Amino acid sequence: MTRFPLQAVLFDMDGTLVDTERLWWEAVQCVATGLGRPLTEADQPEVLGRPVEHTADWLARTTATPSGRLGERLHDEFTDRVRTGVVPRPGALELLDALARDDVPTALVTASPRSVADTVLAALGADRFRVSVTADDTPRTKPDPDPYLAACAALGVDPARCVAVEDTATGVSSAEAAGCAVVAVPSLAPIDAAPGRTVVASLEEVTPDRLRALVGPRLRVLSWNLWLGGAPVDDHRAKQLKVVLDTGADVVGLQETAHTATAELADALGWHHHQAGENLGVLSRHPITARLGDPDVGFYGAAGVRIAVGSHEVDVWTAHLHCAPYGPYEADLDGLPAADLVAHEEVRLGQMRETLGRIAASGRPGVPVVLTGDFNCPSHLDRPDVPWPVTLAAEEAGLRDSYRRAHPDPVRSPGATWSPLHPVHEDDPSRPEPQDRIDYVLYGGPGLDVADSRTVVTGVPRAWPDVAGNDWPSDHAAVLTTFTLTGPR
CATH class of the missing domain: 3.40.50.1000 (HAD superfamily/HAD-like)
Known part of the structure; x- marks a missing residue:
């Protein structure tokens, strides 16, 4: 291009x-x-x-x-x-x-x-x-x-x-x-x-x-955990559709799809889709030319597609990593030292390494890759006092963090995605809930420049448990990154 x-x-x-x-x-x-x-x-x-x-x-x-x-x-x-x-x-x-x-x-x-x-x-x-x-x-x-x-x-x-x-x-x-x-x-x-x-x-x-990167052809990628398919929020499917349309997203990496959300959203949008297992899905307004990864992946894991964007192809993956033990709780509420925090990332690190292996095995020379997902862990770019191994592994594999590319300063732009519904801890309201960036849009390979990246939340959601009437049908903020397709340099 x-x-x-x-x-x-x-x-x-x-x-x-x-x-x-x-x-x-x-x-x-x-x-x-x-x-x-x-x-x-x-x-x-x-x-x-x-x-x-x-x-x-x-x-x-x-x-x-x-x-x-x-x-x-x-x-x-x-x-x-x-x-x-x-x-x-x-x-x-x-x-x-x-x-x-x-x-x-x-x-x-x-x-x-x-x-x-x-x-x-x-x-x-x-x-x-x-x-x-x-x-x-x-x-x-x-x-x-x-x-x-x-x-x-x-x-x-x-x-x-x-x-x-x-x-x-x-x-x-x-x-x-x-x-x-x-x-x-x-x-x-x-x-x-x-x-x-x-x-x-x-x-x-x-x-x-x-x-x-702002003046070329664009690809807008949304990473979004739907929260049990959106079930805790009234009229959640219509609200999900509104978010996709209002953001102008071209492709959406979904987690917690509850079996049916991916297909139902794709049918309503008239888009292409790939549902993998019960929990993962990808929506795309562009044609899907290949489905990547294990179609029977479990609740945690990763799945991907290859999409055709004009004369370009882009591999887009979605991943969901295990939710426990949760590092921000152990760091902020329990005061664990860095070595223990790193050791407790072992399960998620294994899942990330498996994801990176699948991405590498299915990739093709010259085809850029985007990895969306709820990693359930902070980034080493946000909390430099701890070498968080999951995001470090992705970086060492050549994937870059689109949000931090657009907003290098984590103090000025924290980009928290967990959680717009939880200002305080669910089990102990006397303790503030750590607000962390645990949802990501990573990218690698040639042909993609970051034009913009931002978190997305609709309206001002009411806090848990008074959530049924929220306009925002999730407990995570989403991440929207706009890429410019630059072609070979």
Whole structure:
């Protein structure tokens, strides 16, 4: 498959590259307070990511103040702060320099006026950008697509082959309306992940390779333990279908399928499927060309399929490893030392080694592999004080952790999947339940880049045992990883 080149990266300015979103909020807060109407969190959509004119008109209406010089006052307050307080966001200059080394064009696309943008450009280095588009340069600004379309036109690039980097919902709407892939780095207000949109905590998590992975053909892989097929939750099958459709998943590795869930979901979706034993299954919107592993696998073990994604083939496996003894309980509740914790992983380690052996035996040169699953154990990448052997064995076999590829810092992005239903221990409510990442999407071989990875939970589930009415029909969070199929390098 042809590799799609990244043609350009388009950066928002305020709050994305420089910490001016806070300065803008402070400027508006200063003027609004002087008018007797201090801002609240509910006012953020009218302020963050908005041009001066919009916020001035809104503030005039809100405070019954003649608009007159409000825009000029806001501009002056903001500009004074910018001149003395421009601070690059963490990772911003490093990312710009990395893109320059790779000869990837960049543009500045902002809803601020030209006078403010030029002040910031002088601080960042105007030569870092081939093009800059401000609120003065298009008839309409964000959230309309005009600024991003103008930047793409000036660069001579296709918006569909560009990535926009934004920090507000207003900017995200503008970039997506223009047809760009989006990396969102929320500053003051949260932004939800969505298909085609990657949310990160910091630009320090973003690399040119990760941006390239956003503009090629994609494969979205969901790993999900259905929790006894979903039986503890009312109307669970309809809720499961909604999750698959809402995530935009292309292939789903399932555990705890209770004999029938895989086939029933596949029939409802009109997808291909493979059910292995009573507990494991794979759903795929793409054709299944081979079924891999033991079709009569027991409750614990692994099974896989080979799917055809256009001209590419990908092996996708699902695994469920034994649930006891549970390392986080022994570590956090019982205080066992690292050597004992490692020794108690023997059963799961044996199951992982058997899984890795089956993957290797059925693999073909040039065919990448994805291993989904509930491993029932933490990762050595999350808890480095213990060399957790199950995930180490997978790493030594050449499999990489997609979630940690997208979110390298386990403190900033813990990614816990056990458990959204158990804030406290089921048998002893006085003890908090350890919250750990025990569900995974691993990958190996050529042809896959991680564009995004995130945990998935629908709504705010009620805690056990009051779970029957939950929108989320599982006791685990799921893991959704978006891969770009890159083809031979």
